[in-house]
Amino acid sequence: MDLRALLRTEFLNNTLENYFWFAGVMLFGYLFKTFVSKLLSELMFRLLKKYSQDVTKFDFKRLLIQPLEFLTFLFFIYIAFDRLNFPKLGLPPKEVYYWKGIFLRVYRAFLIVSLTWVALRLVDFIGLIFMKRAEKTLSKLDDQLVPFFKDFGKVIVVIIGFLFIISFVFDQRVSKIVAGLGIGGLALAFAAKESLENLLASFTIFLDQPFIVGDLVQVGEITGVVEKIGFRSTRIRTLEKSYVTVPNKNMIDKPLDNLTLRTFRRAKFDIHLTYSTSSEQIKNIVTEIQQYILDHPRTNDEGRVRFMNLGPSSKDIMLQYFVDTMDWDEYIDTKQEINFKIVEIVEKHGARFAFPTTTLHVAKDEKPDLGLEMKDTE
Numbered sequence: 364m365d366l367r368a369l370l371r372t373e374f375l376n377n378t379l380e381n382y383f384w385f386a387g388v389m390l391f392g393y394l395f396k397t398f399v400s401k402l403l404s405e406l407m408f409r410l411l412k413k414y415s416q417d418v419t420k421f422d423f424k425r426l427l428i429q430p431l432e433f434l435t436f437l438f439f440i441y442i443a444f445d446r447l448n449f450p451k452l453g454l455p456p457k458e459v460y461y462w463k464g465i466f467l468r469v470y471r472a473f474l475i476v477s478l479t480w481v482a483l484r485l486v487d488f489i490g491l492i493f494m495k496r497a498e499k500t501l502s503k504l505d506d507q508l509v510p511f512f513k514d515f516g517k518v519i520v521v522i523i524g525f526l527f528i529i530s531f532v533f534d535q536r537v538s539k540i541v542a543g544l545g546i547g548g549l550a551l552a553f554a555a556k557e558s559l560e561n562l563l564a565s566f567t568i569f570l571d572q573p574f575i576v577g578d579l580v581q582v583g584e585i586t587g588v589v590e591k592i593g594f595r596s597t598r599i600r601t602l603e604k605s606y607v608t609v610p611n612k613n614m615i616d617k618p619l620d621n622l623t624l625r626t627f628r629r630a631k632f633d634i635h636l637t638y639s640t641s642s643e644q645i646k647n648i649v650t651e652i653q654q655y656i657l658d659h660p661r662t663n664d665e666g667r668v669r670f671m672n673l674g675p676s677s678k679d680i681m682l683q684y685f686v687d688t689m690d691w692d693e694y695i696d697t698k699q700e701i702n703f704k705i706v707e708i709v710e711k712h713g714a715r716f717a718f719p720t721t722t723l724h725v726a727k728d729e730k731p732d733l734g735l736e737m738k739d740t741e
Contacts, residue, residue, distance in 0.1 A: 384446040392439025400431035411488075417495035418488070426488050430480040437474055472532045479524035486516045507576040507592045511565065514594040557612070561595045564611035568592060573615070578623040579689070582614060586622075602691075627663060627685035628694045634705065635677035635717040644712045645670050649680060651708050656684045661697045663687060677717035 372379050404427045408420050415423070490513030497505040529535050569592075574580050578589050580599070587601035597614050599607045636645065649668050656666035666684035673679070682705070686697045709716065 381446050381448070385443045388439055388443035388446065392436050392443070396432045396435045396439070397428070399435045400428055403431050403435070404428060415488070415492050418492050422491060423488060426484040426491075427481070430477060430484050434474075434477040434481060437470075437477055441470065468532045472528055475524055475527045475531065479520060479527075482520045482524070483517055486513060486520060489513075490516075503575045503577055508569065510591055511569065511594060518594065557610075558595060561611045564615050565592065565594060567615050568597075568611060571615075573619055574621050574623075578621055579691075581620040581622060582609060583617050585609065623689055625689065627687055628689070629683065629685050630694075630698050630701075631681075631683040633671070634680040634682060634709070635674065636680065636709070637715045637717040638676075638678060640678055640714045644714050645678060645680070647712050648708055648714060651712075652680075652682065652705055655704055655708070656682075656701070659684075659697075659701065661687050661693075662701075676719050 401424065404424045405420075407427065408415075408423045411423075490509055493509045493513075494506075497509050568574070574589055576589050576592060579587070580589060582599075585599060585601065585607055587599040587607065589597060590600050590606075591598040592611075596608045596610050599609060601607055636648075649670055653666070653668040656662055656668060657664060662684045667681070668683075669681050671679055671681040684701070686694050688694055688697070
């Protein structure tokens with residue numbers, strides 16, 4: 364038997380030559396998909412190069428290589444399977460056509476998913492371009508608008524991909540589905556009520572601007588720096604460095620304290636001195652601390668030091684001052700400097716700090732005389 368006759372040997376309605384072509388195309392596609400995807404990404408980057416001066420070719424390839432590899436391999440899969448005949452396996456023609464259609468629909472679904480993946484990465488690339496440009500401006504508004512519209516664009520791409528799957532995979536007319544939603548659409552609207560509220564809240568945040576990216580805010584029990592305002596939620600980096608996601612609806616419904624917009628940071632606490640501290644000592648301590656607070660370069664003239672209270676175990680002096688900084692590290696450094704000076708002033712005047720104490724006076728009771736005498740009994 365010669366080679367040509369061997370290649371014409373049939374198995375499952377396909378010759379060995381068809382199987383060799385199939386295996387060869389699949390192997391070629393698997394080995395060269397990365398090369399082809401890099402070549403395609405190179406061509407695409409050249410087309411977009413004049414619009415992406417701040418983004419490198421590496422950034423573009425990093426985003427597009429994987430989805431283009433998947434799309435390229437799907438192309439080779441189509442060429443490889445096109446060399447084969449669908450096996451009949453003794454099935455009726457209608458059933459063979461049915462199963463062939465199933466495989467074709469699955470392939471269409473994967474193709475639409477891969478194209479959607481490429482489109483999503485292109486949206487990321489466009490968002491990266493605008494983010495680089497936004498970093499050069501002084502305004503922080505564009506820093507939060509770019510991620511928002513990038514997420515919005517991704518949602519649009521996913522919806523379009525979903526509609527394409529409905530139309531080309533399930534052979535359904537999208538217009539009929541939309542028209543036939545009826546009560547189902549109403550139920551879907553109720554189910555998506557919270558998502559719609561968060562979406563509307565995000566628009567309120569952008570229009571009203573109660574805070575922007577980089578602000579230190581307090582919402583309920585959460586305090587931290589806003590890192591991202593998204594399509595549905597806001598991401599906050601807390602002072603404990605944890606990453607908290609807060610729905611946008613909560614950001615506008617709950618009382619929000621934008622700590623960044625404060626003109627000063629307030630410090631307020633009490634100094635507890637022992638009851639052995641004389642009035643003259645307290646007057647001198649209060650006067651000297653008050654003068655130090657007023658003369659400090661990082662505080663304003665609203666600082667107050669007053670002898671406020673006679674506590675259960677101490678004489679209490681109230682301190683309140685405002686530090687001219689929004690930076691947390693500068694605030695605690697200034698507060699530490701003032702605290703050291705307070706300790707120095709108190710020690711200089713011979714006073715001592717009090718701590719909670721309790722004094723117990725124990726009285727020794729004498730045995731009461733009840734006027735009774737013990738008599739011996741015989």
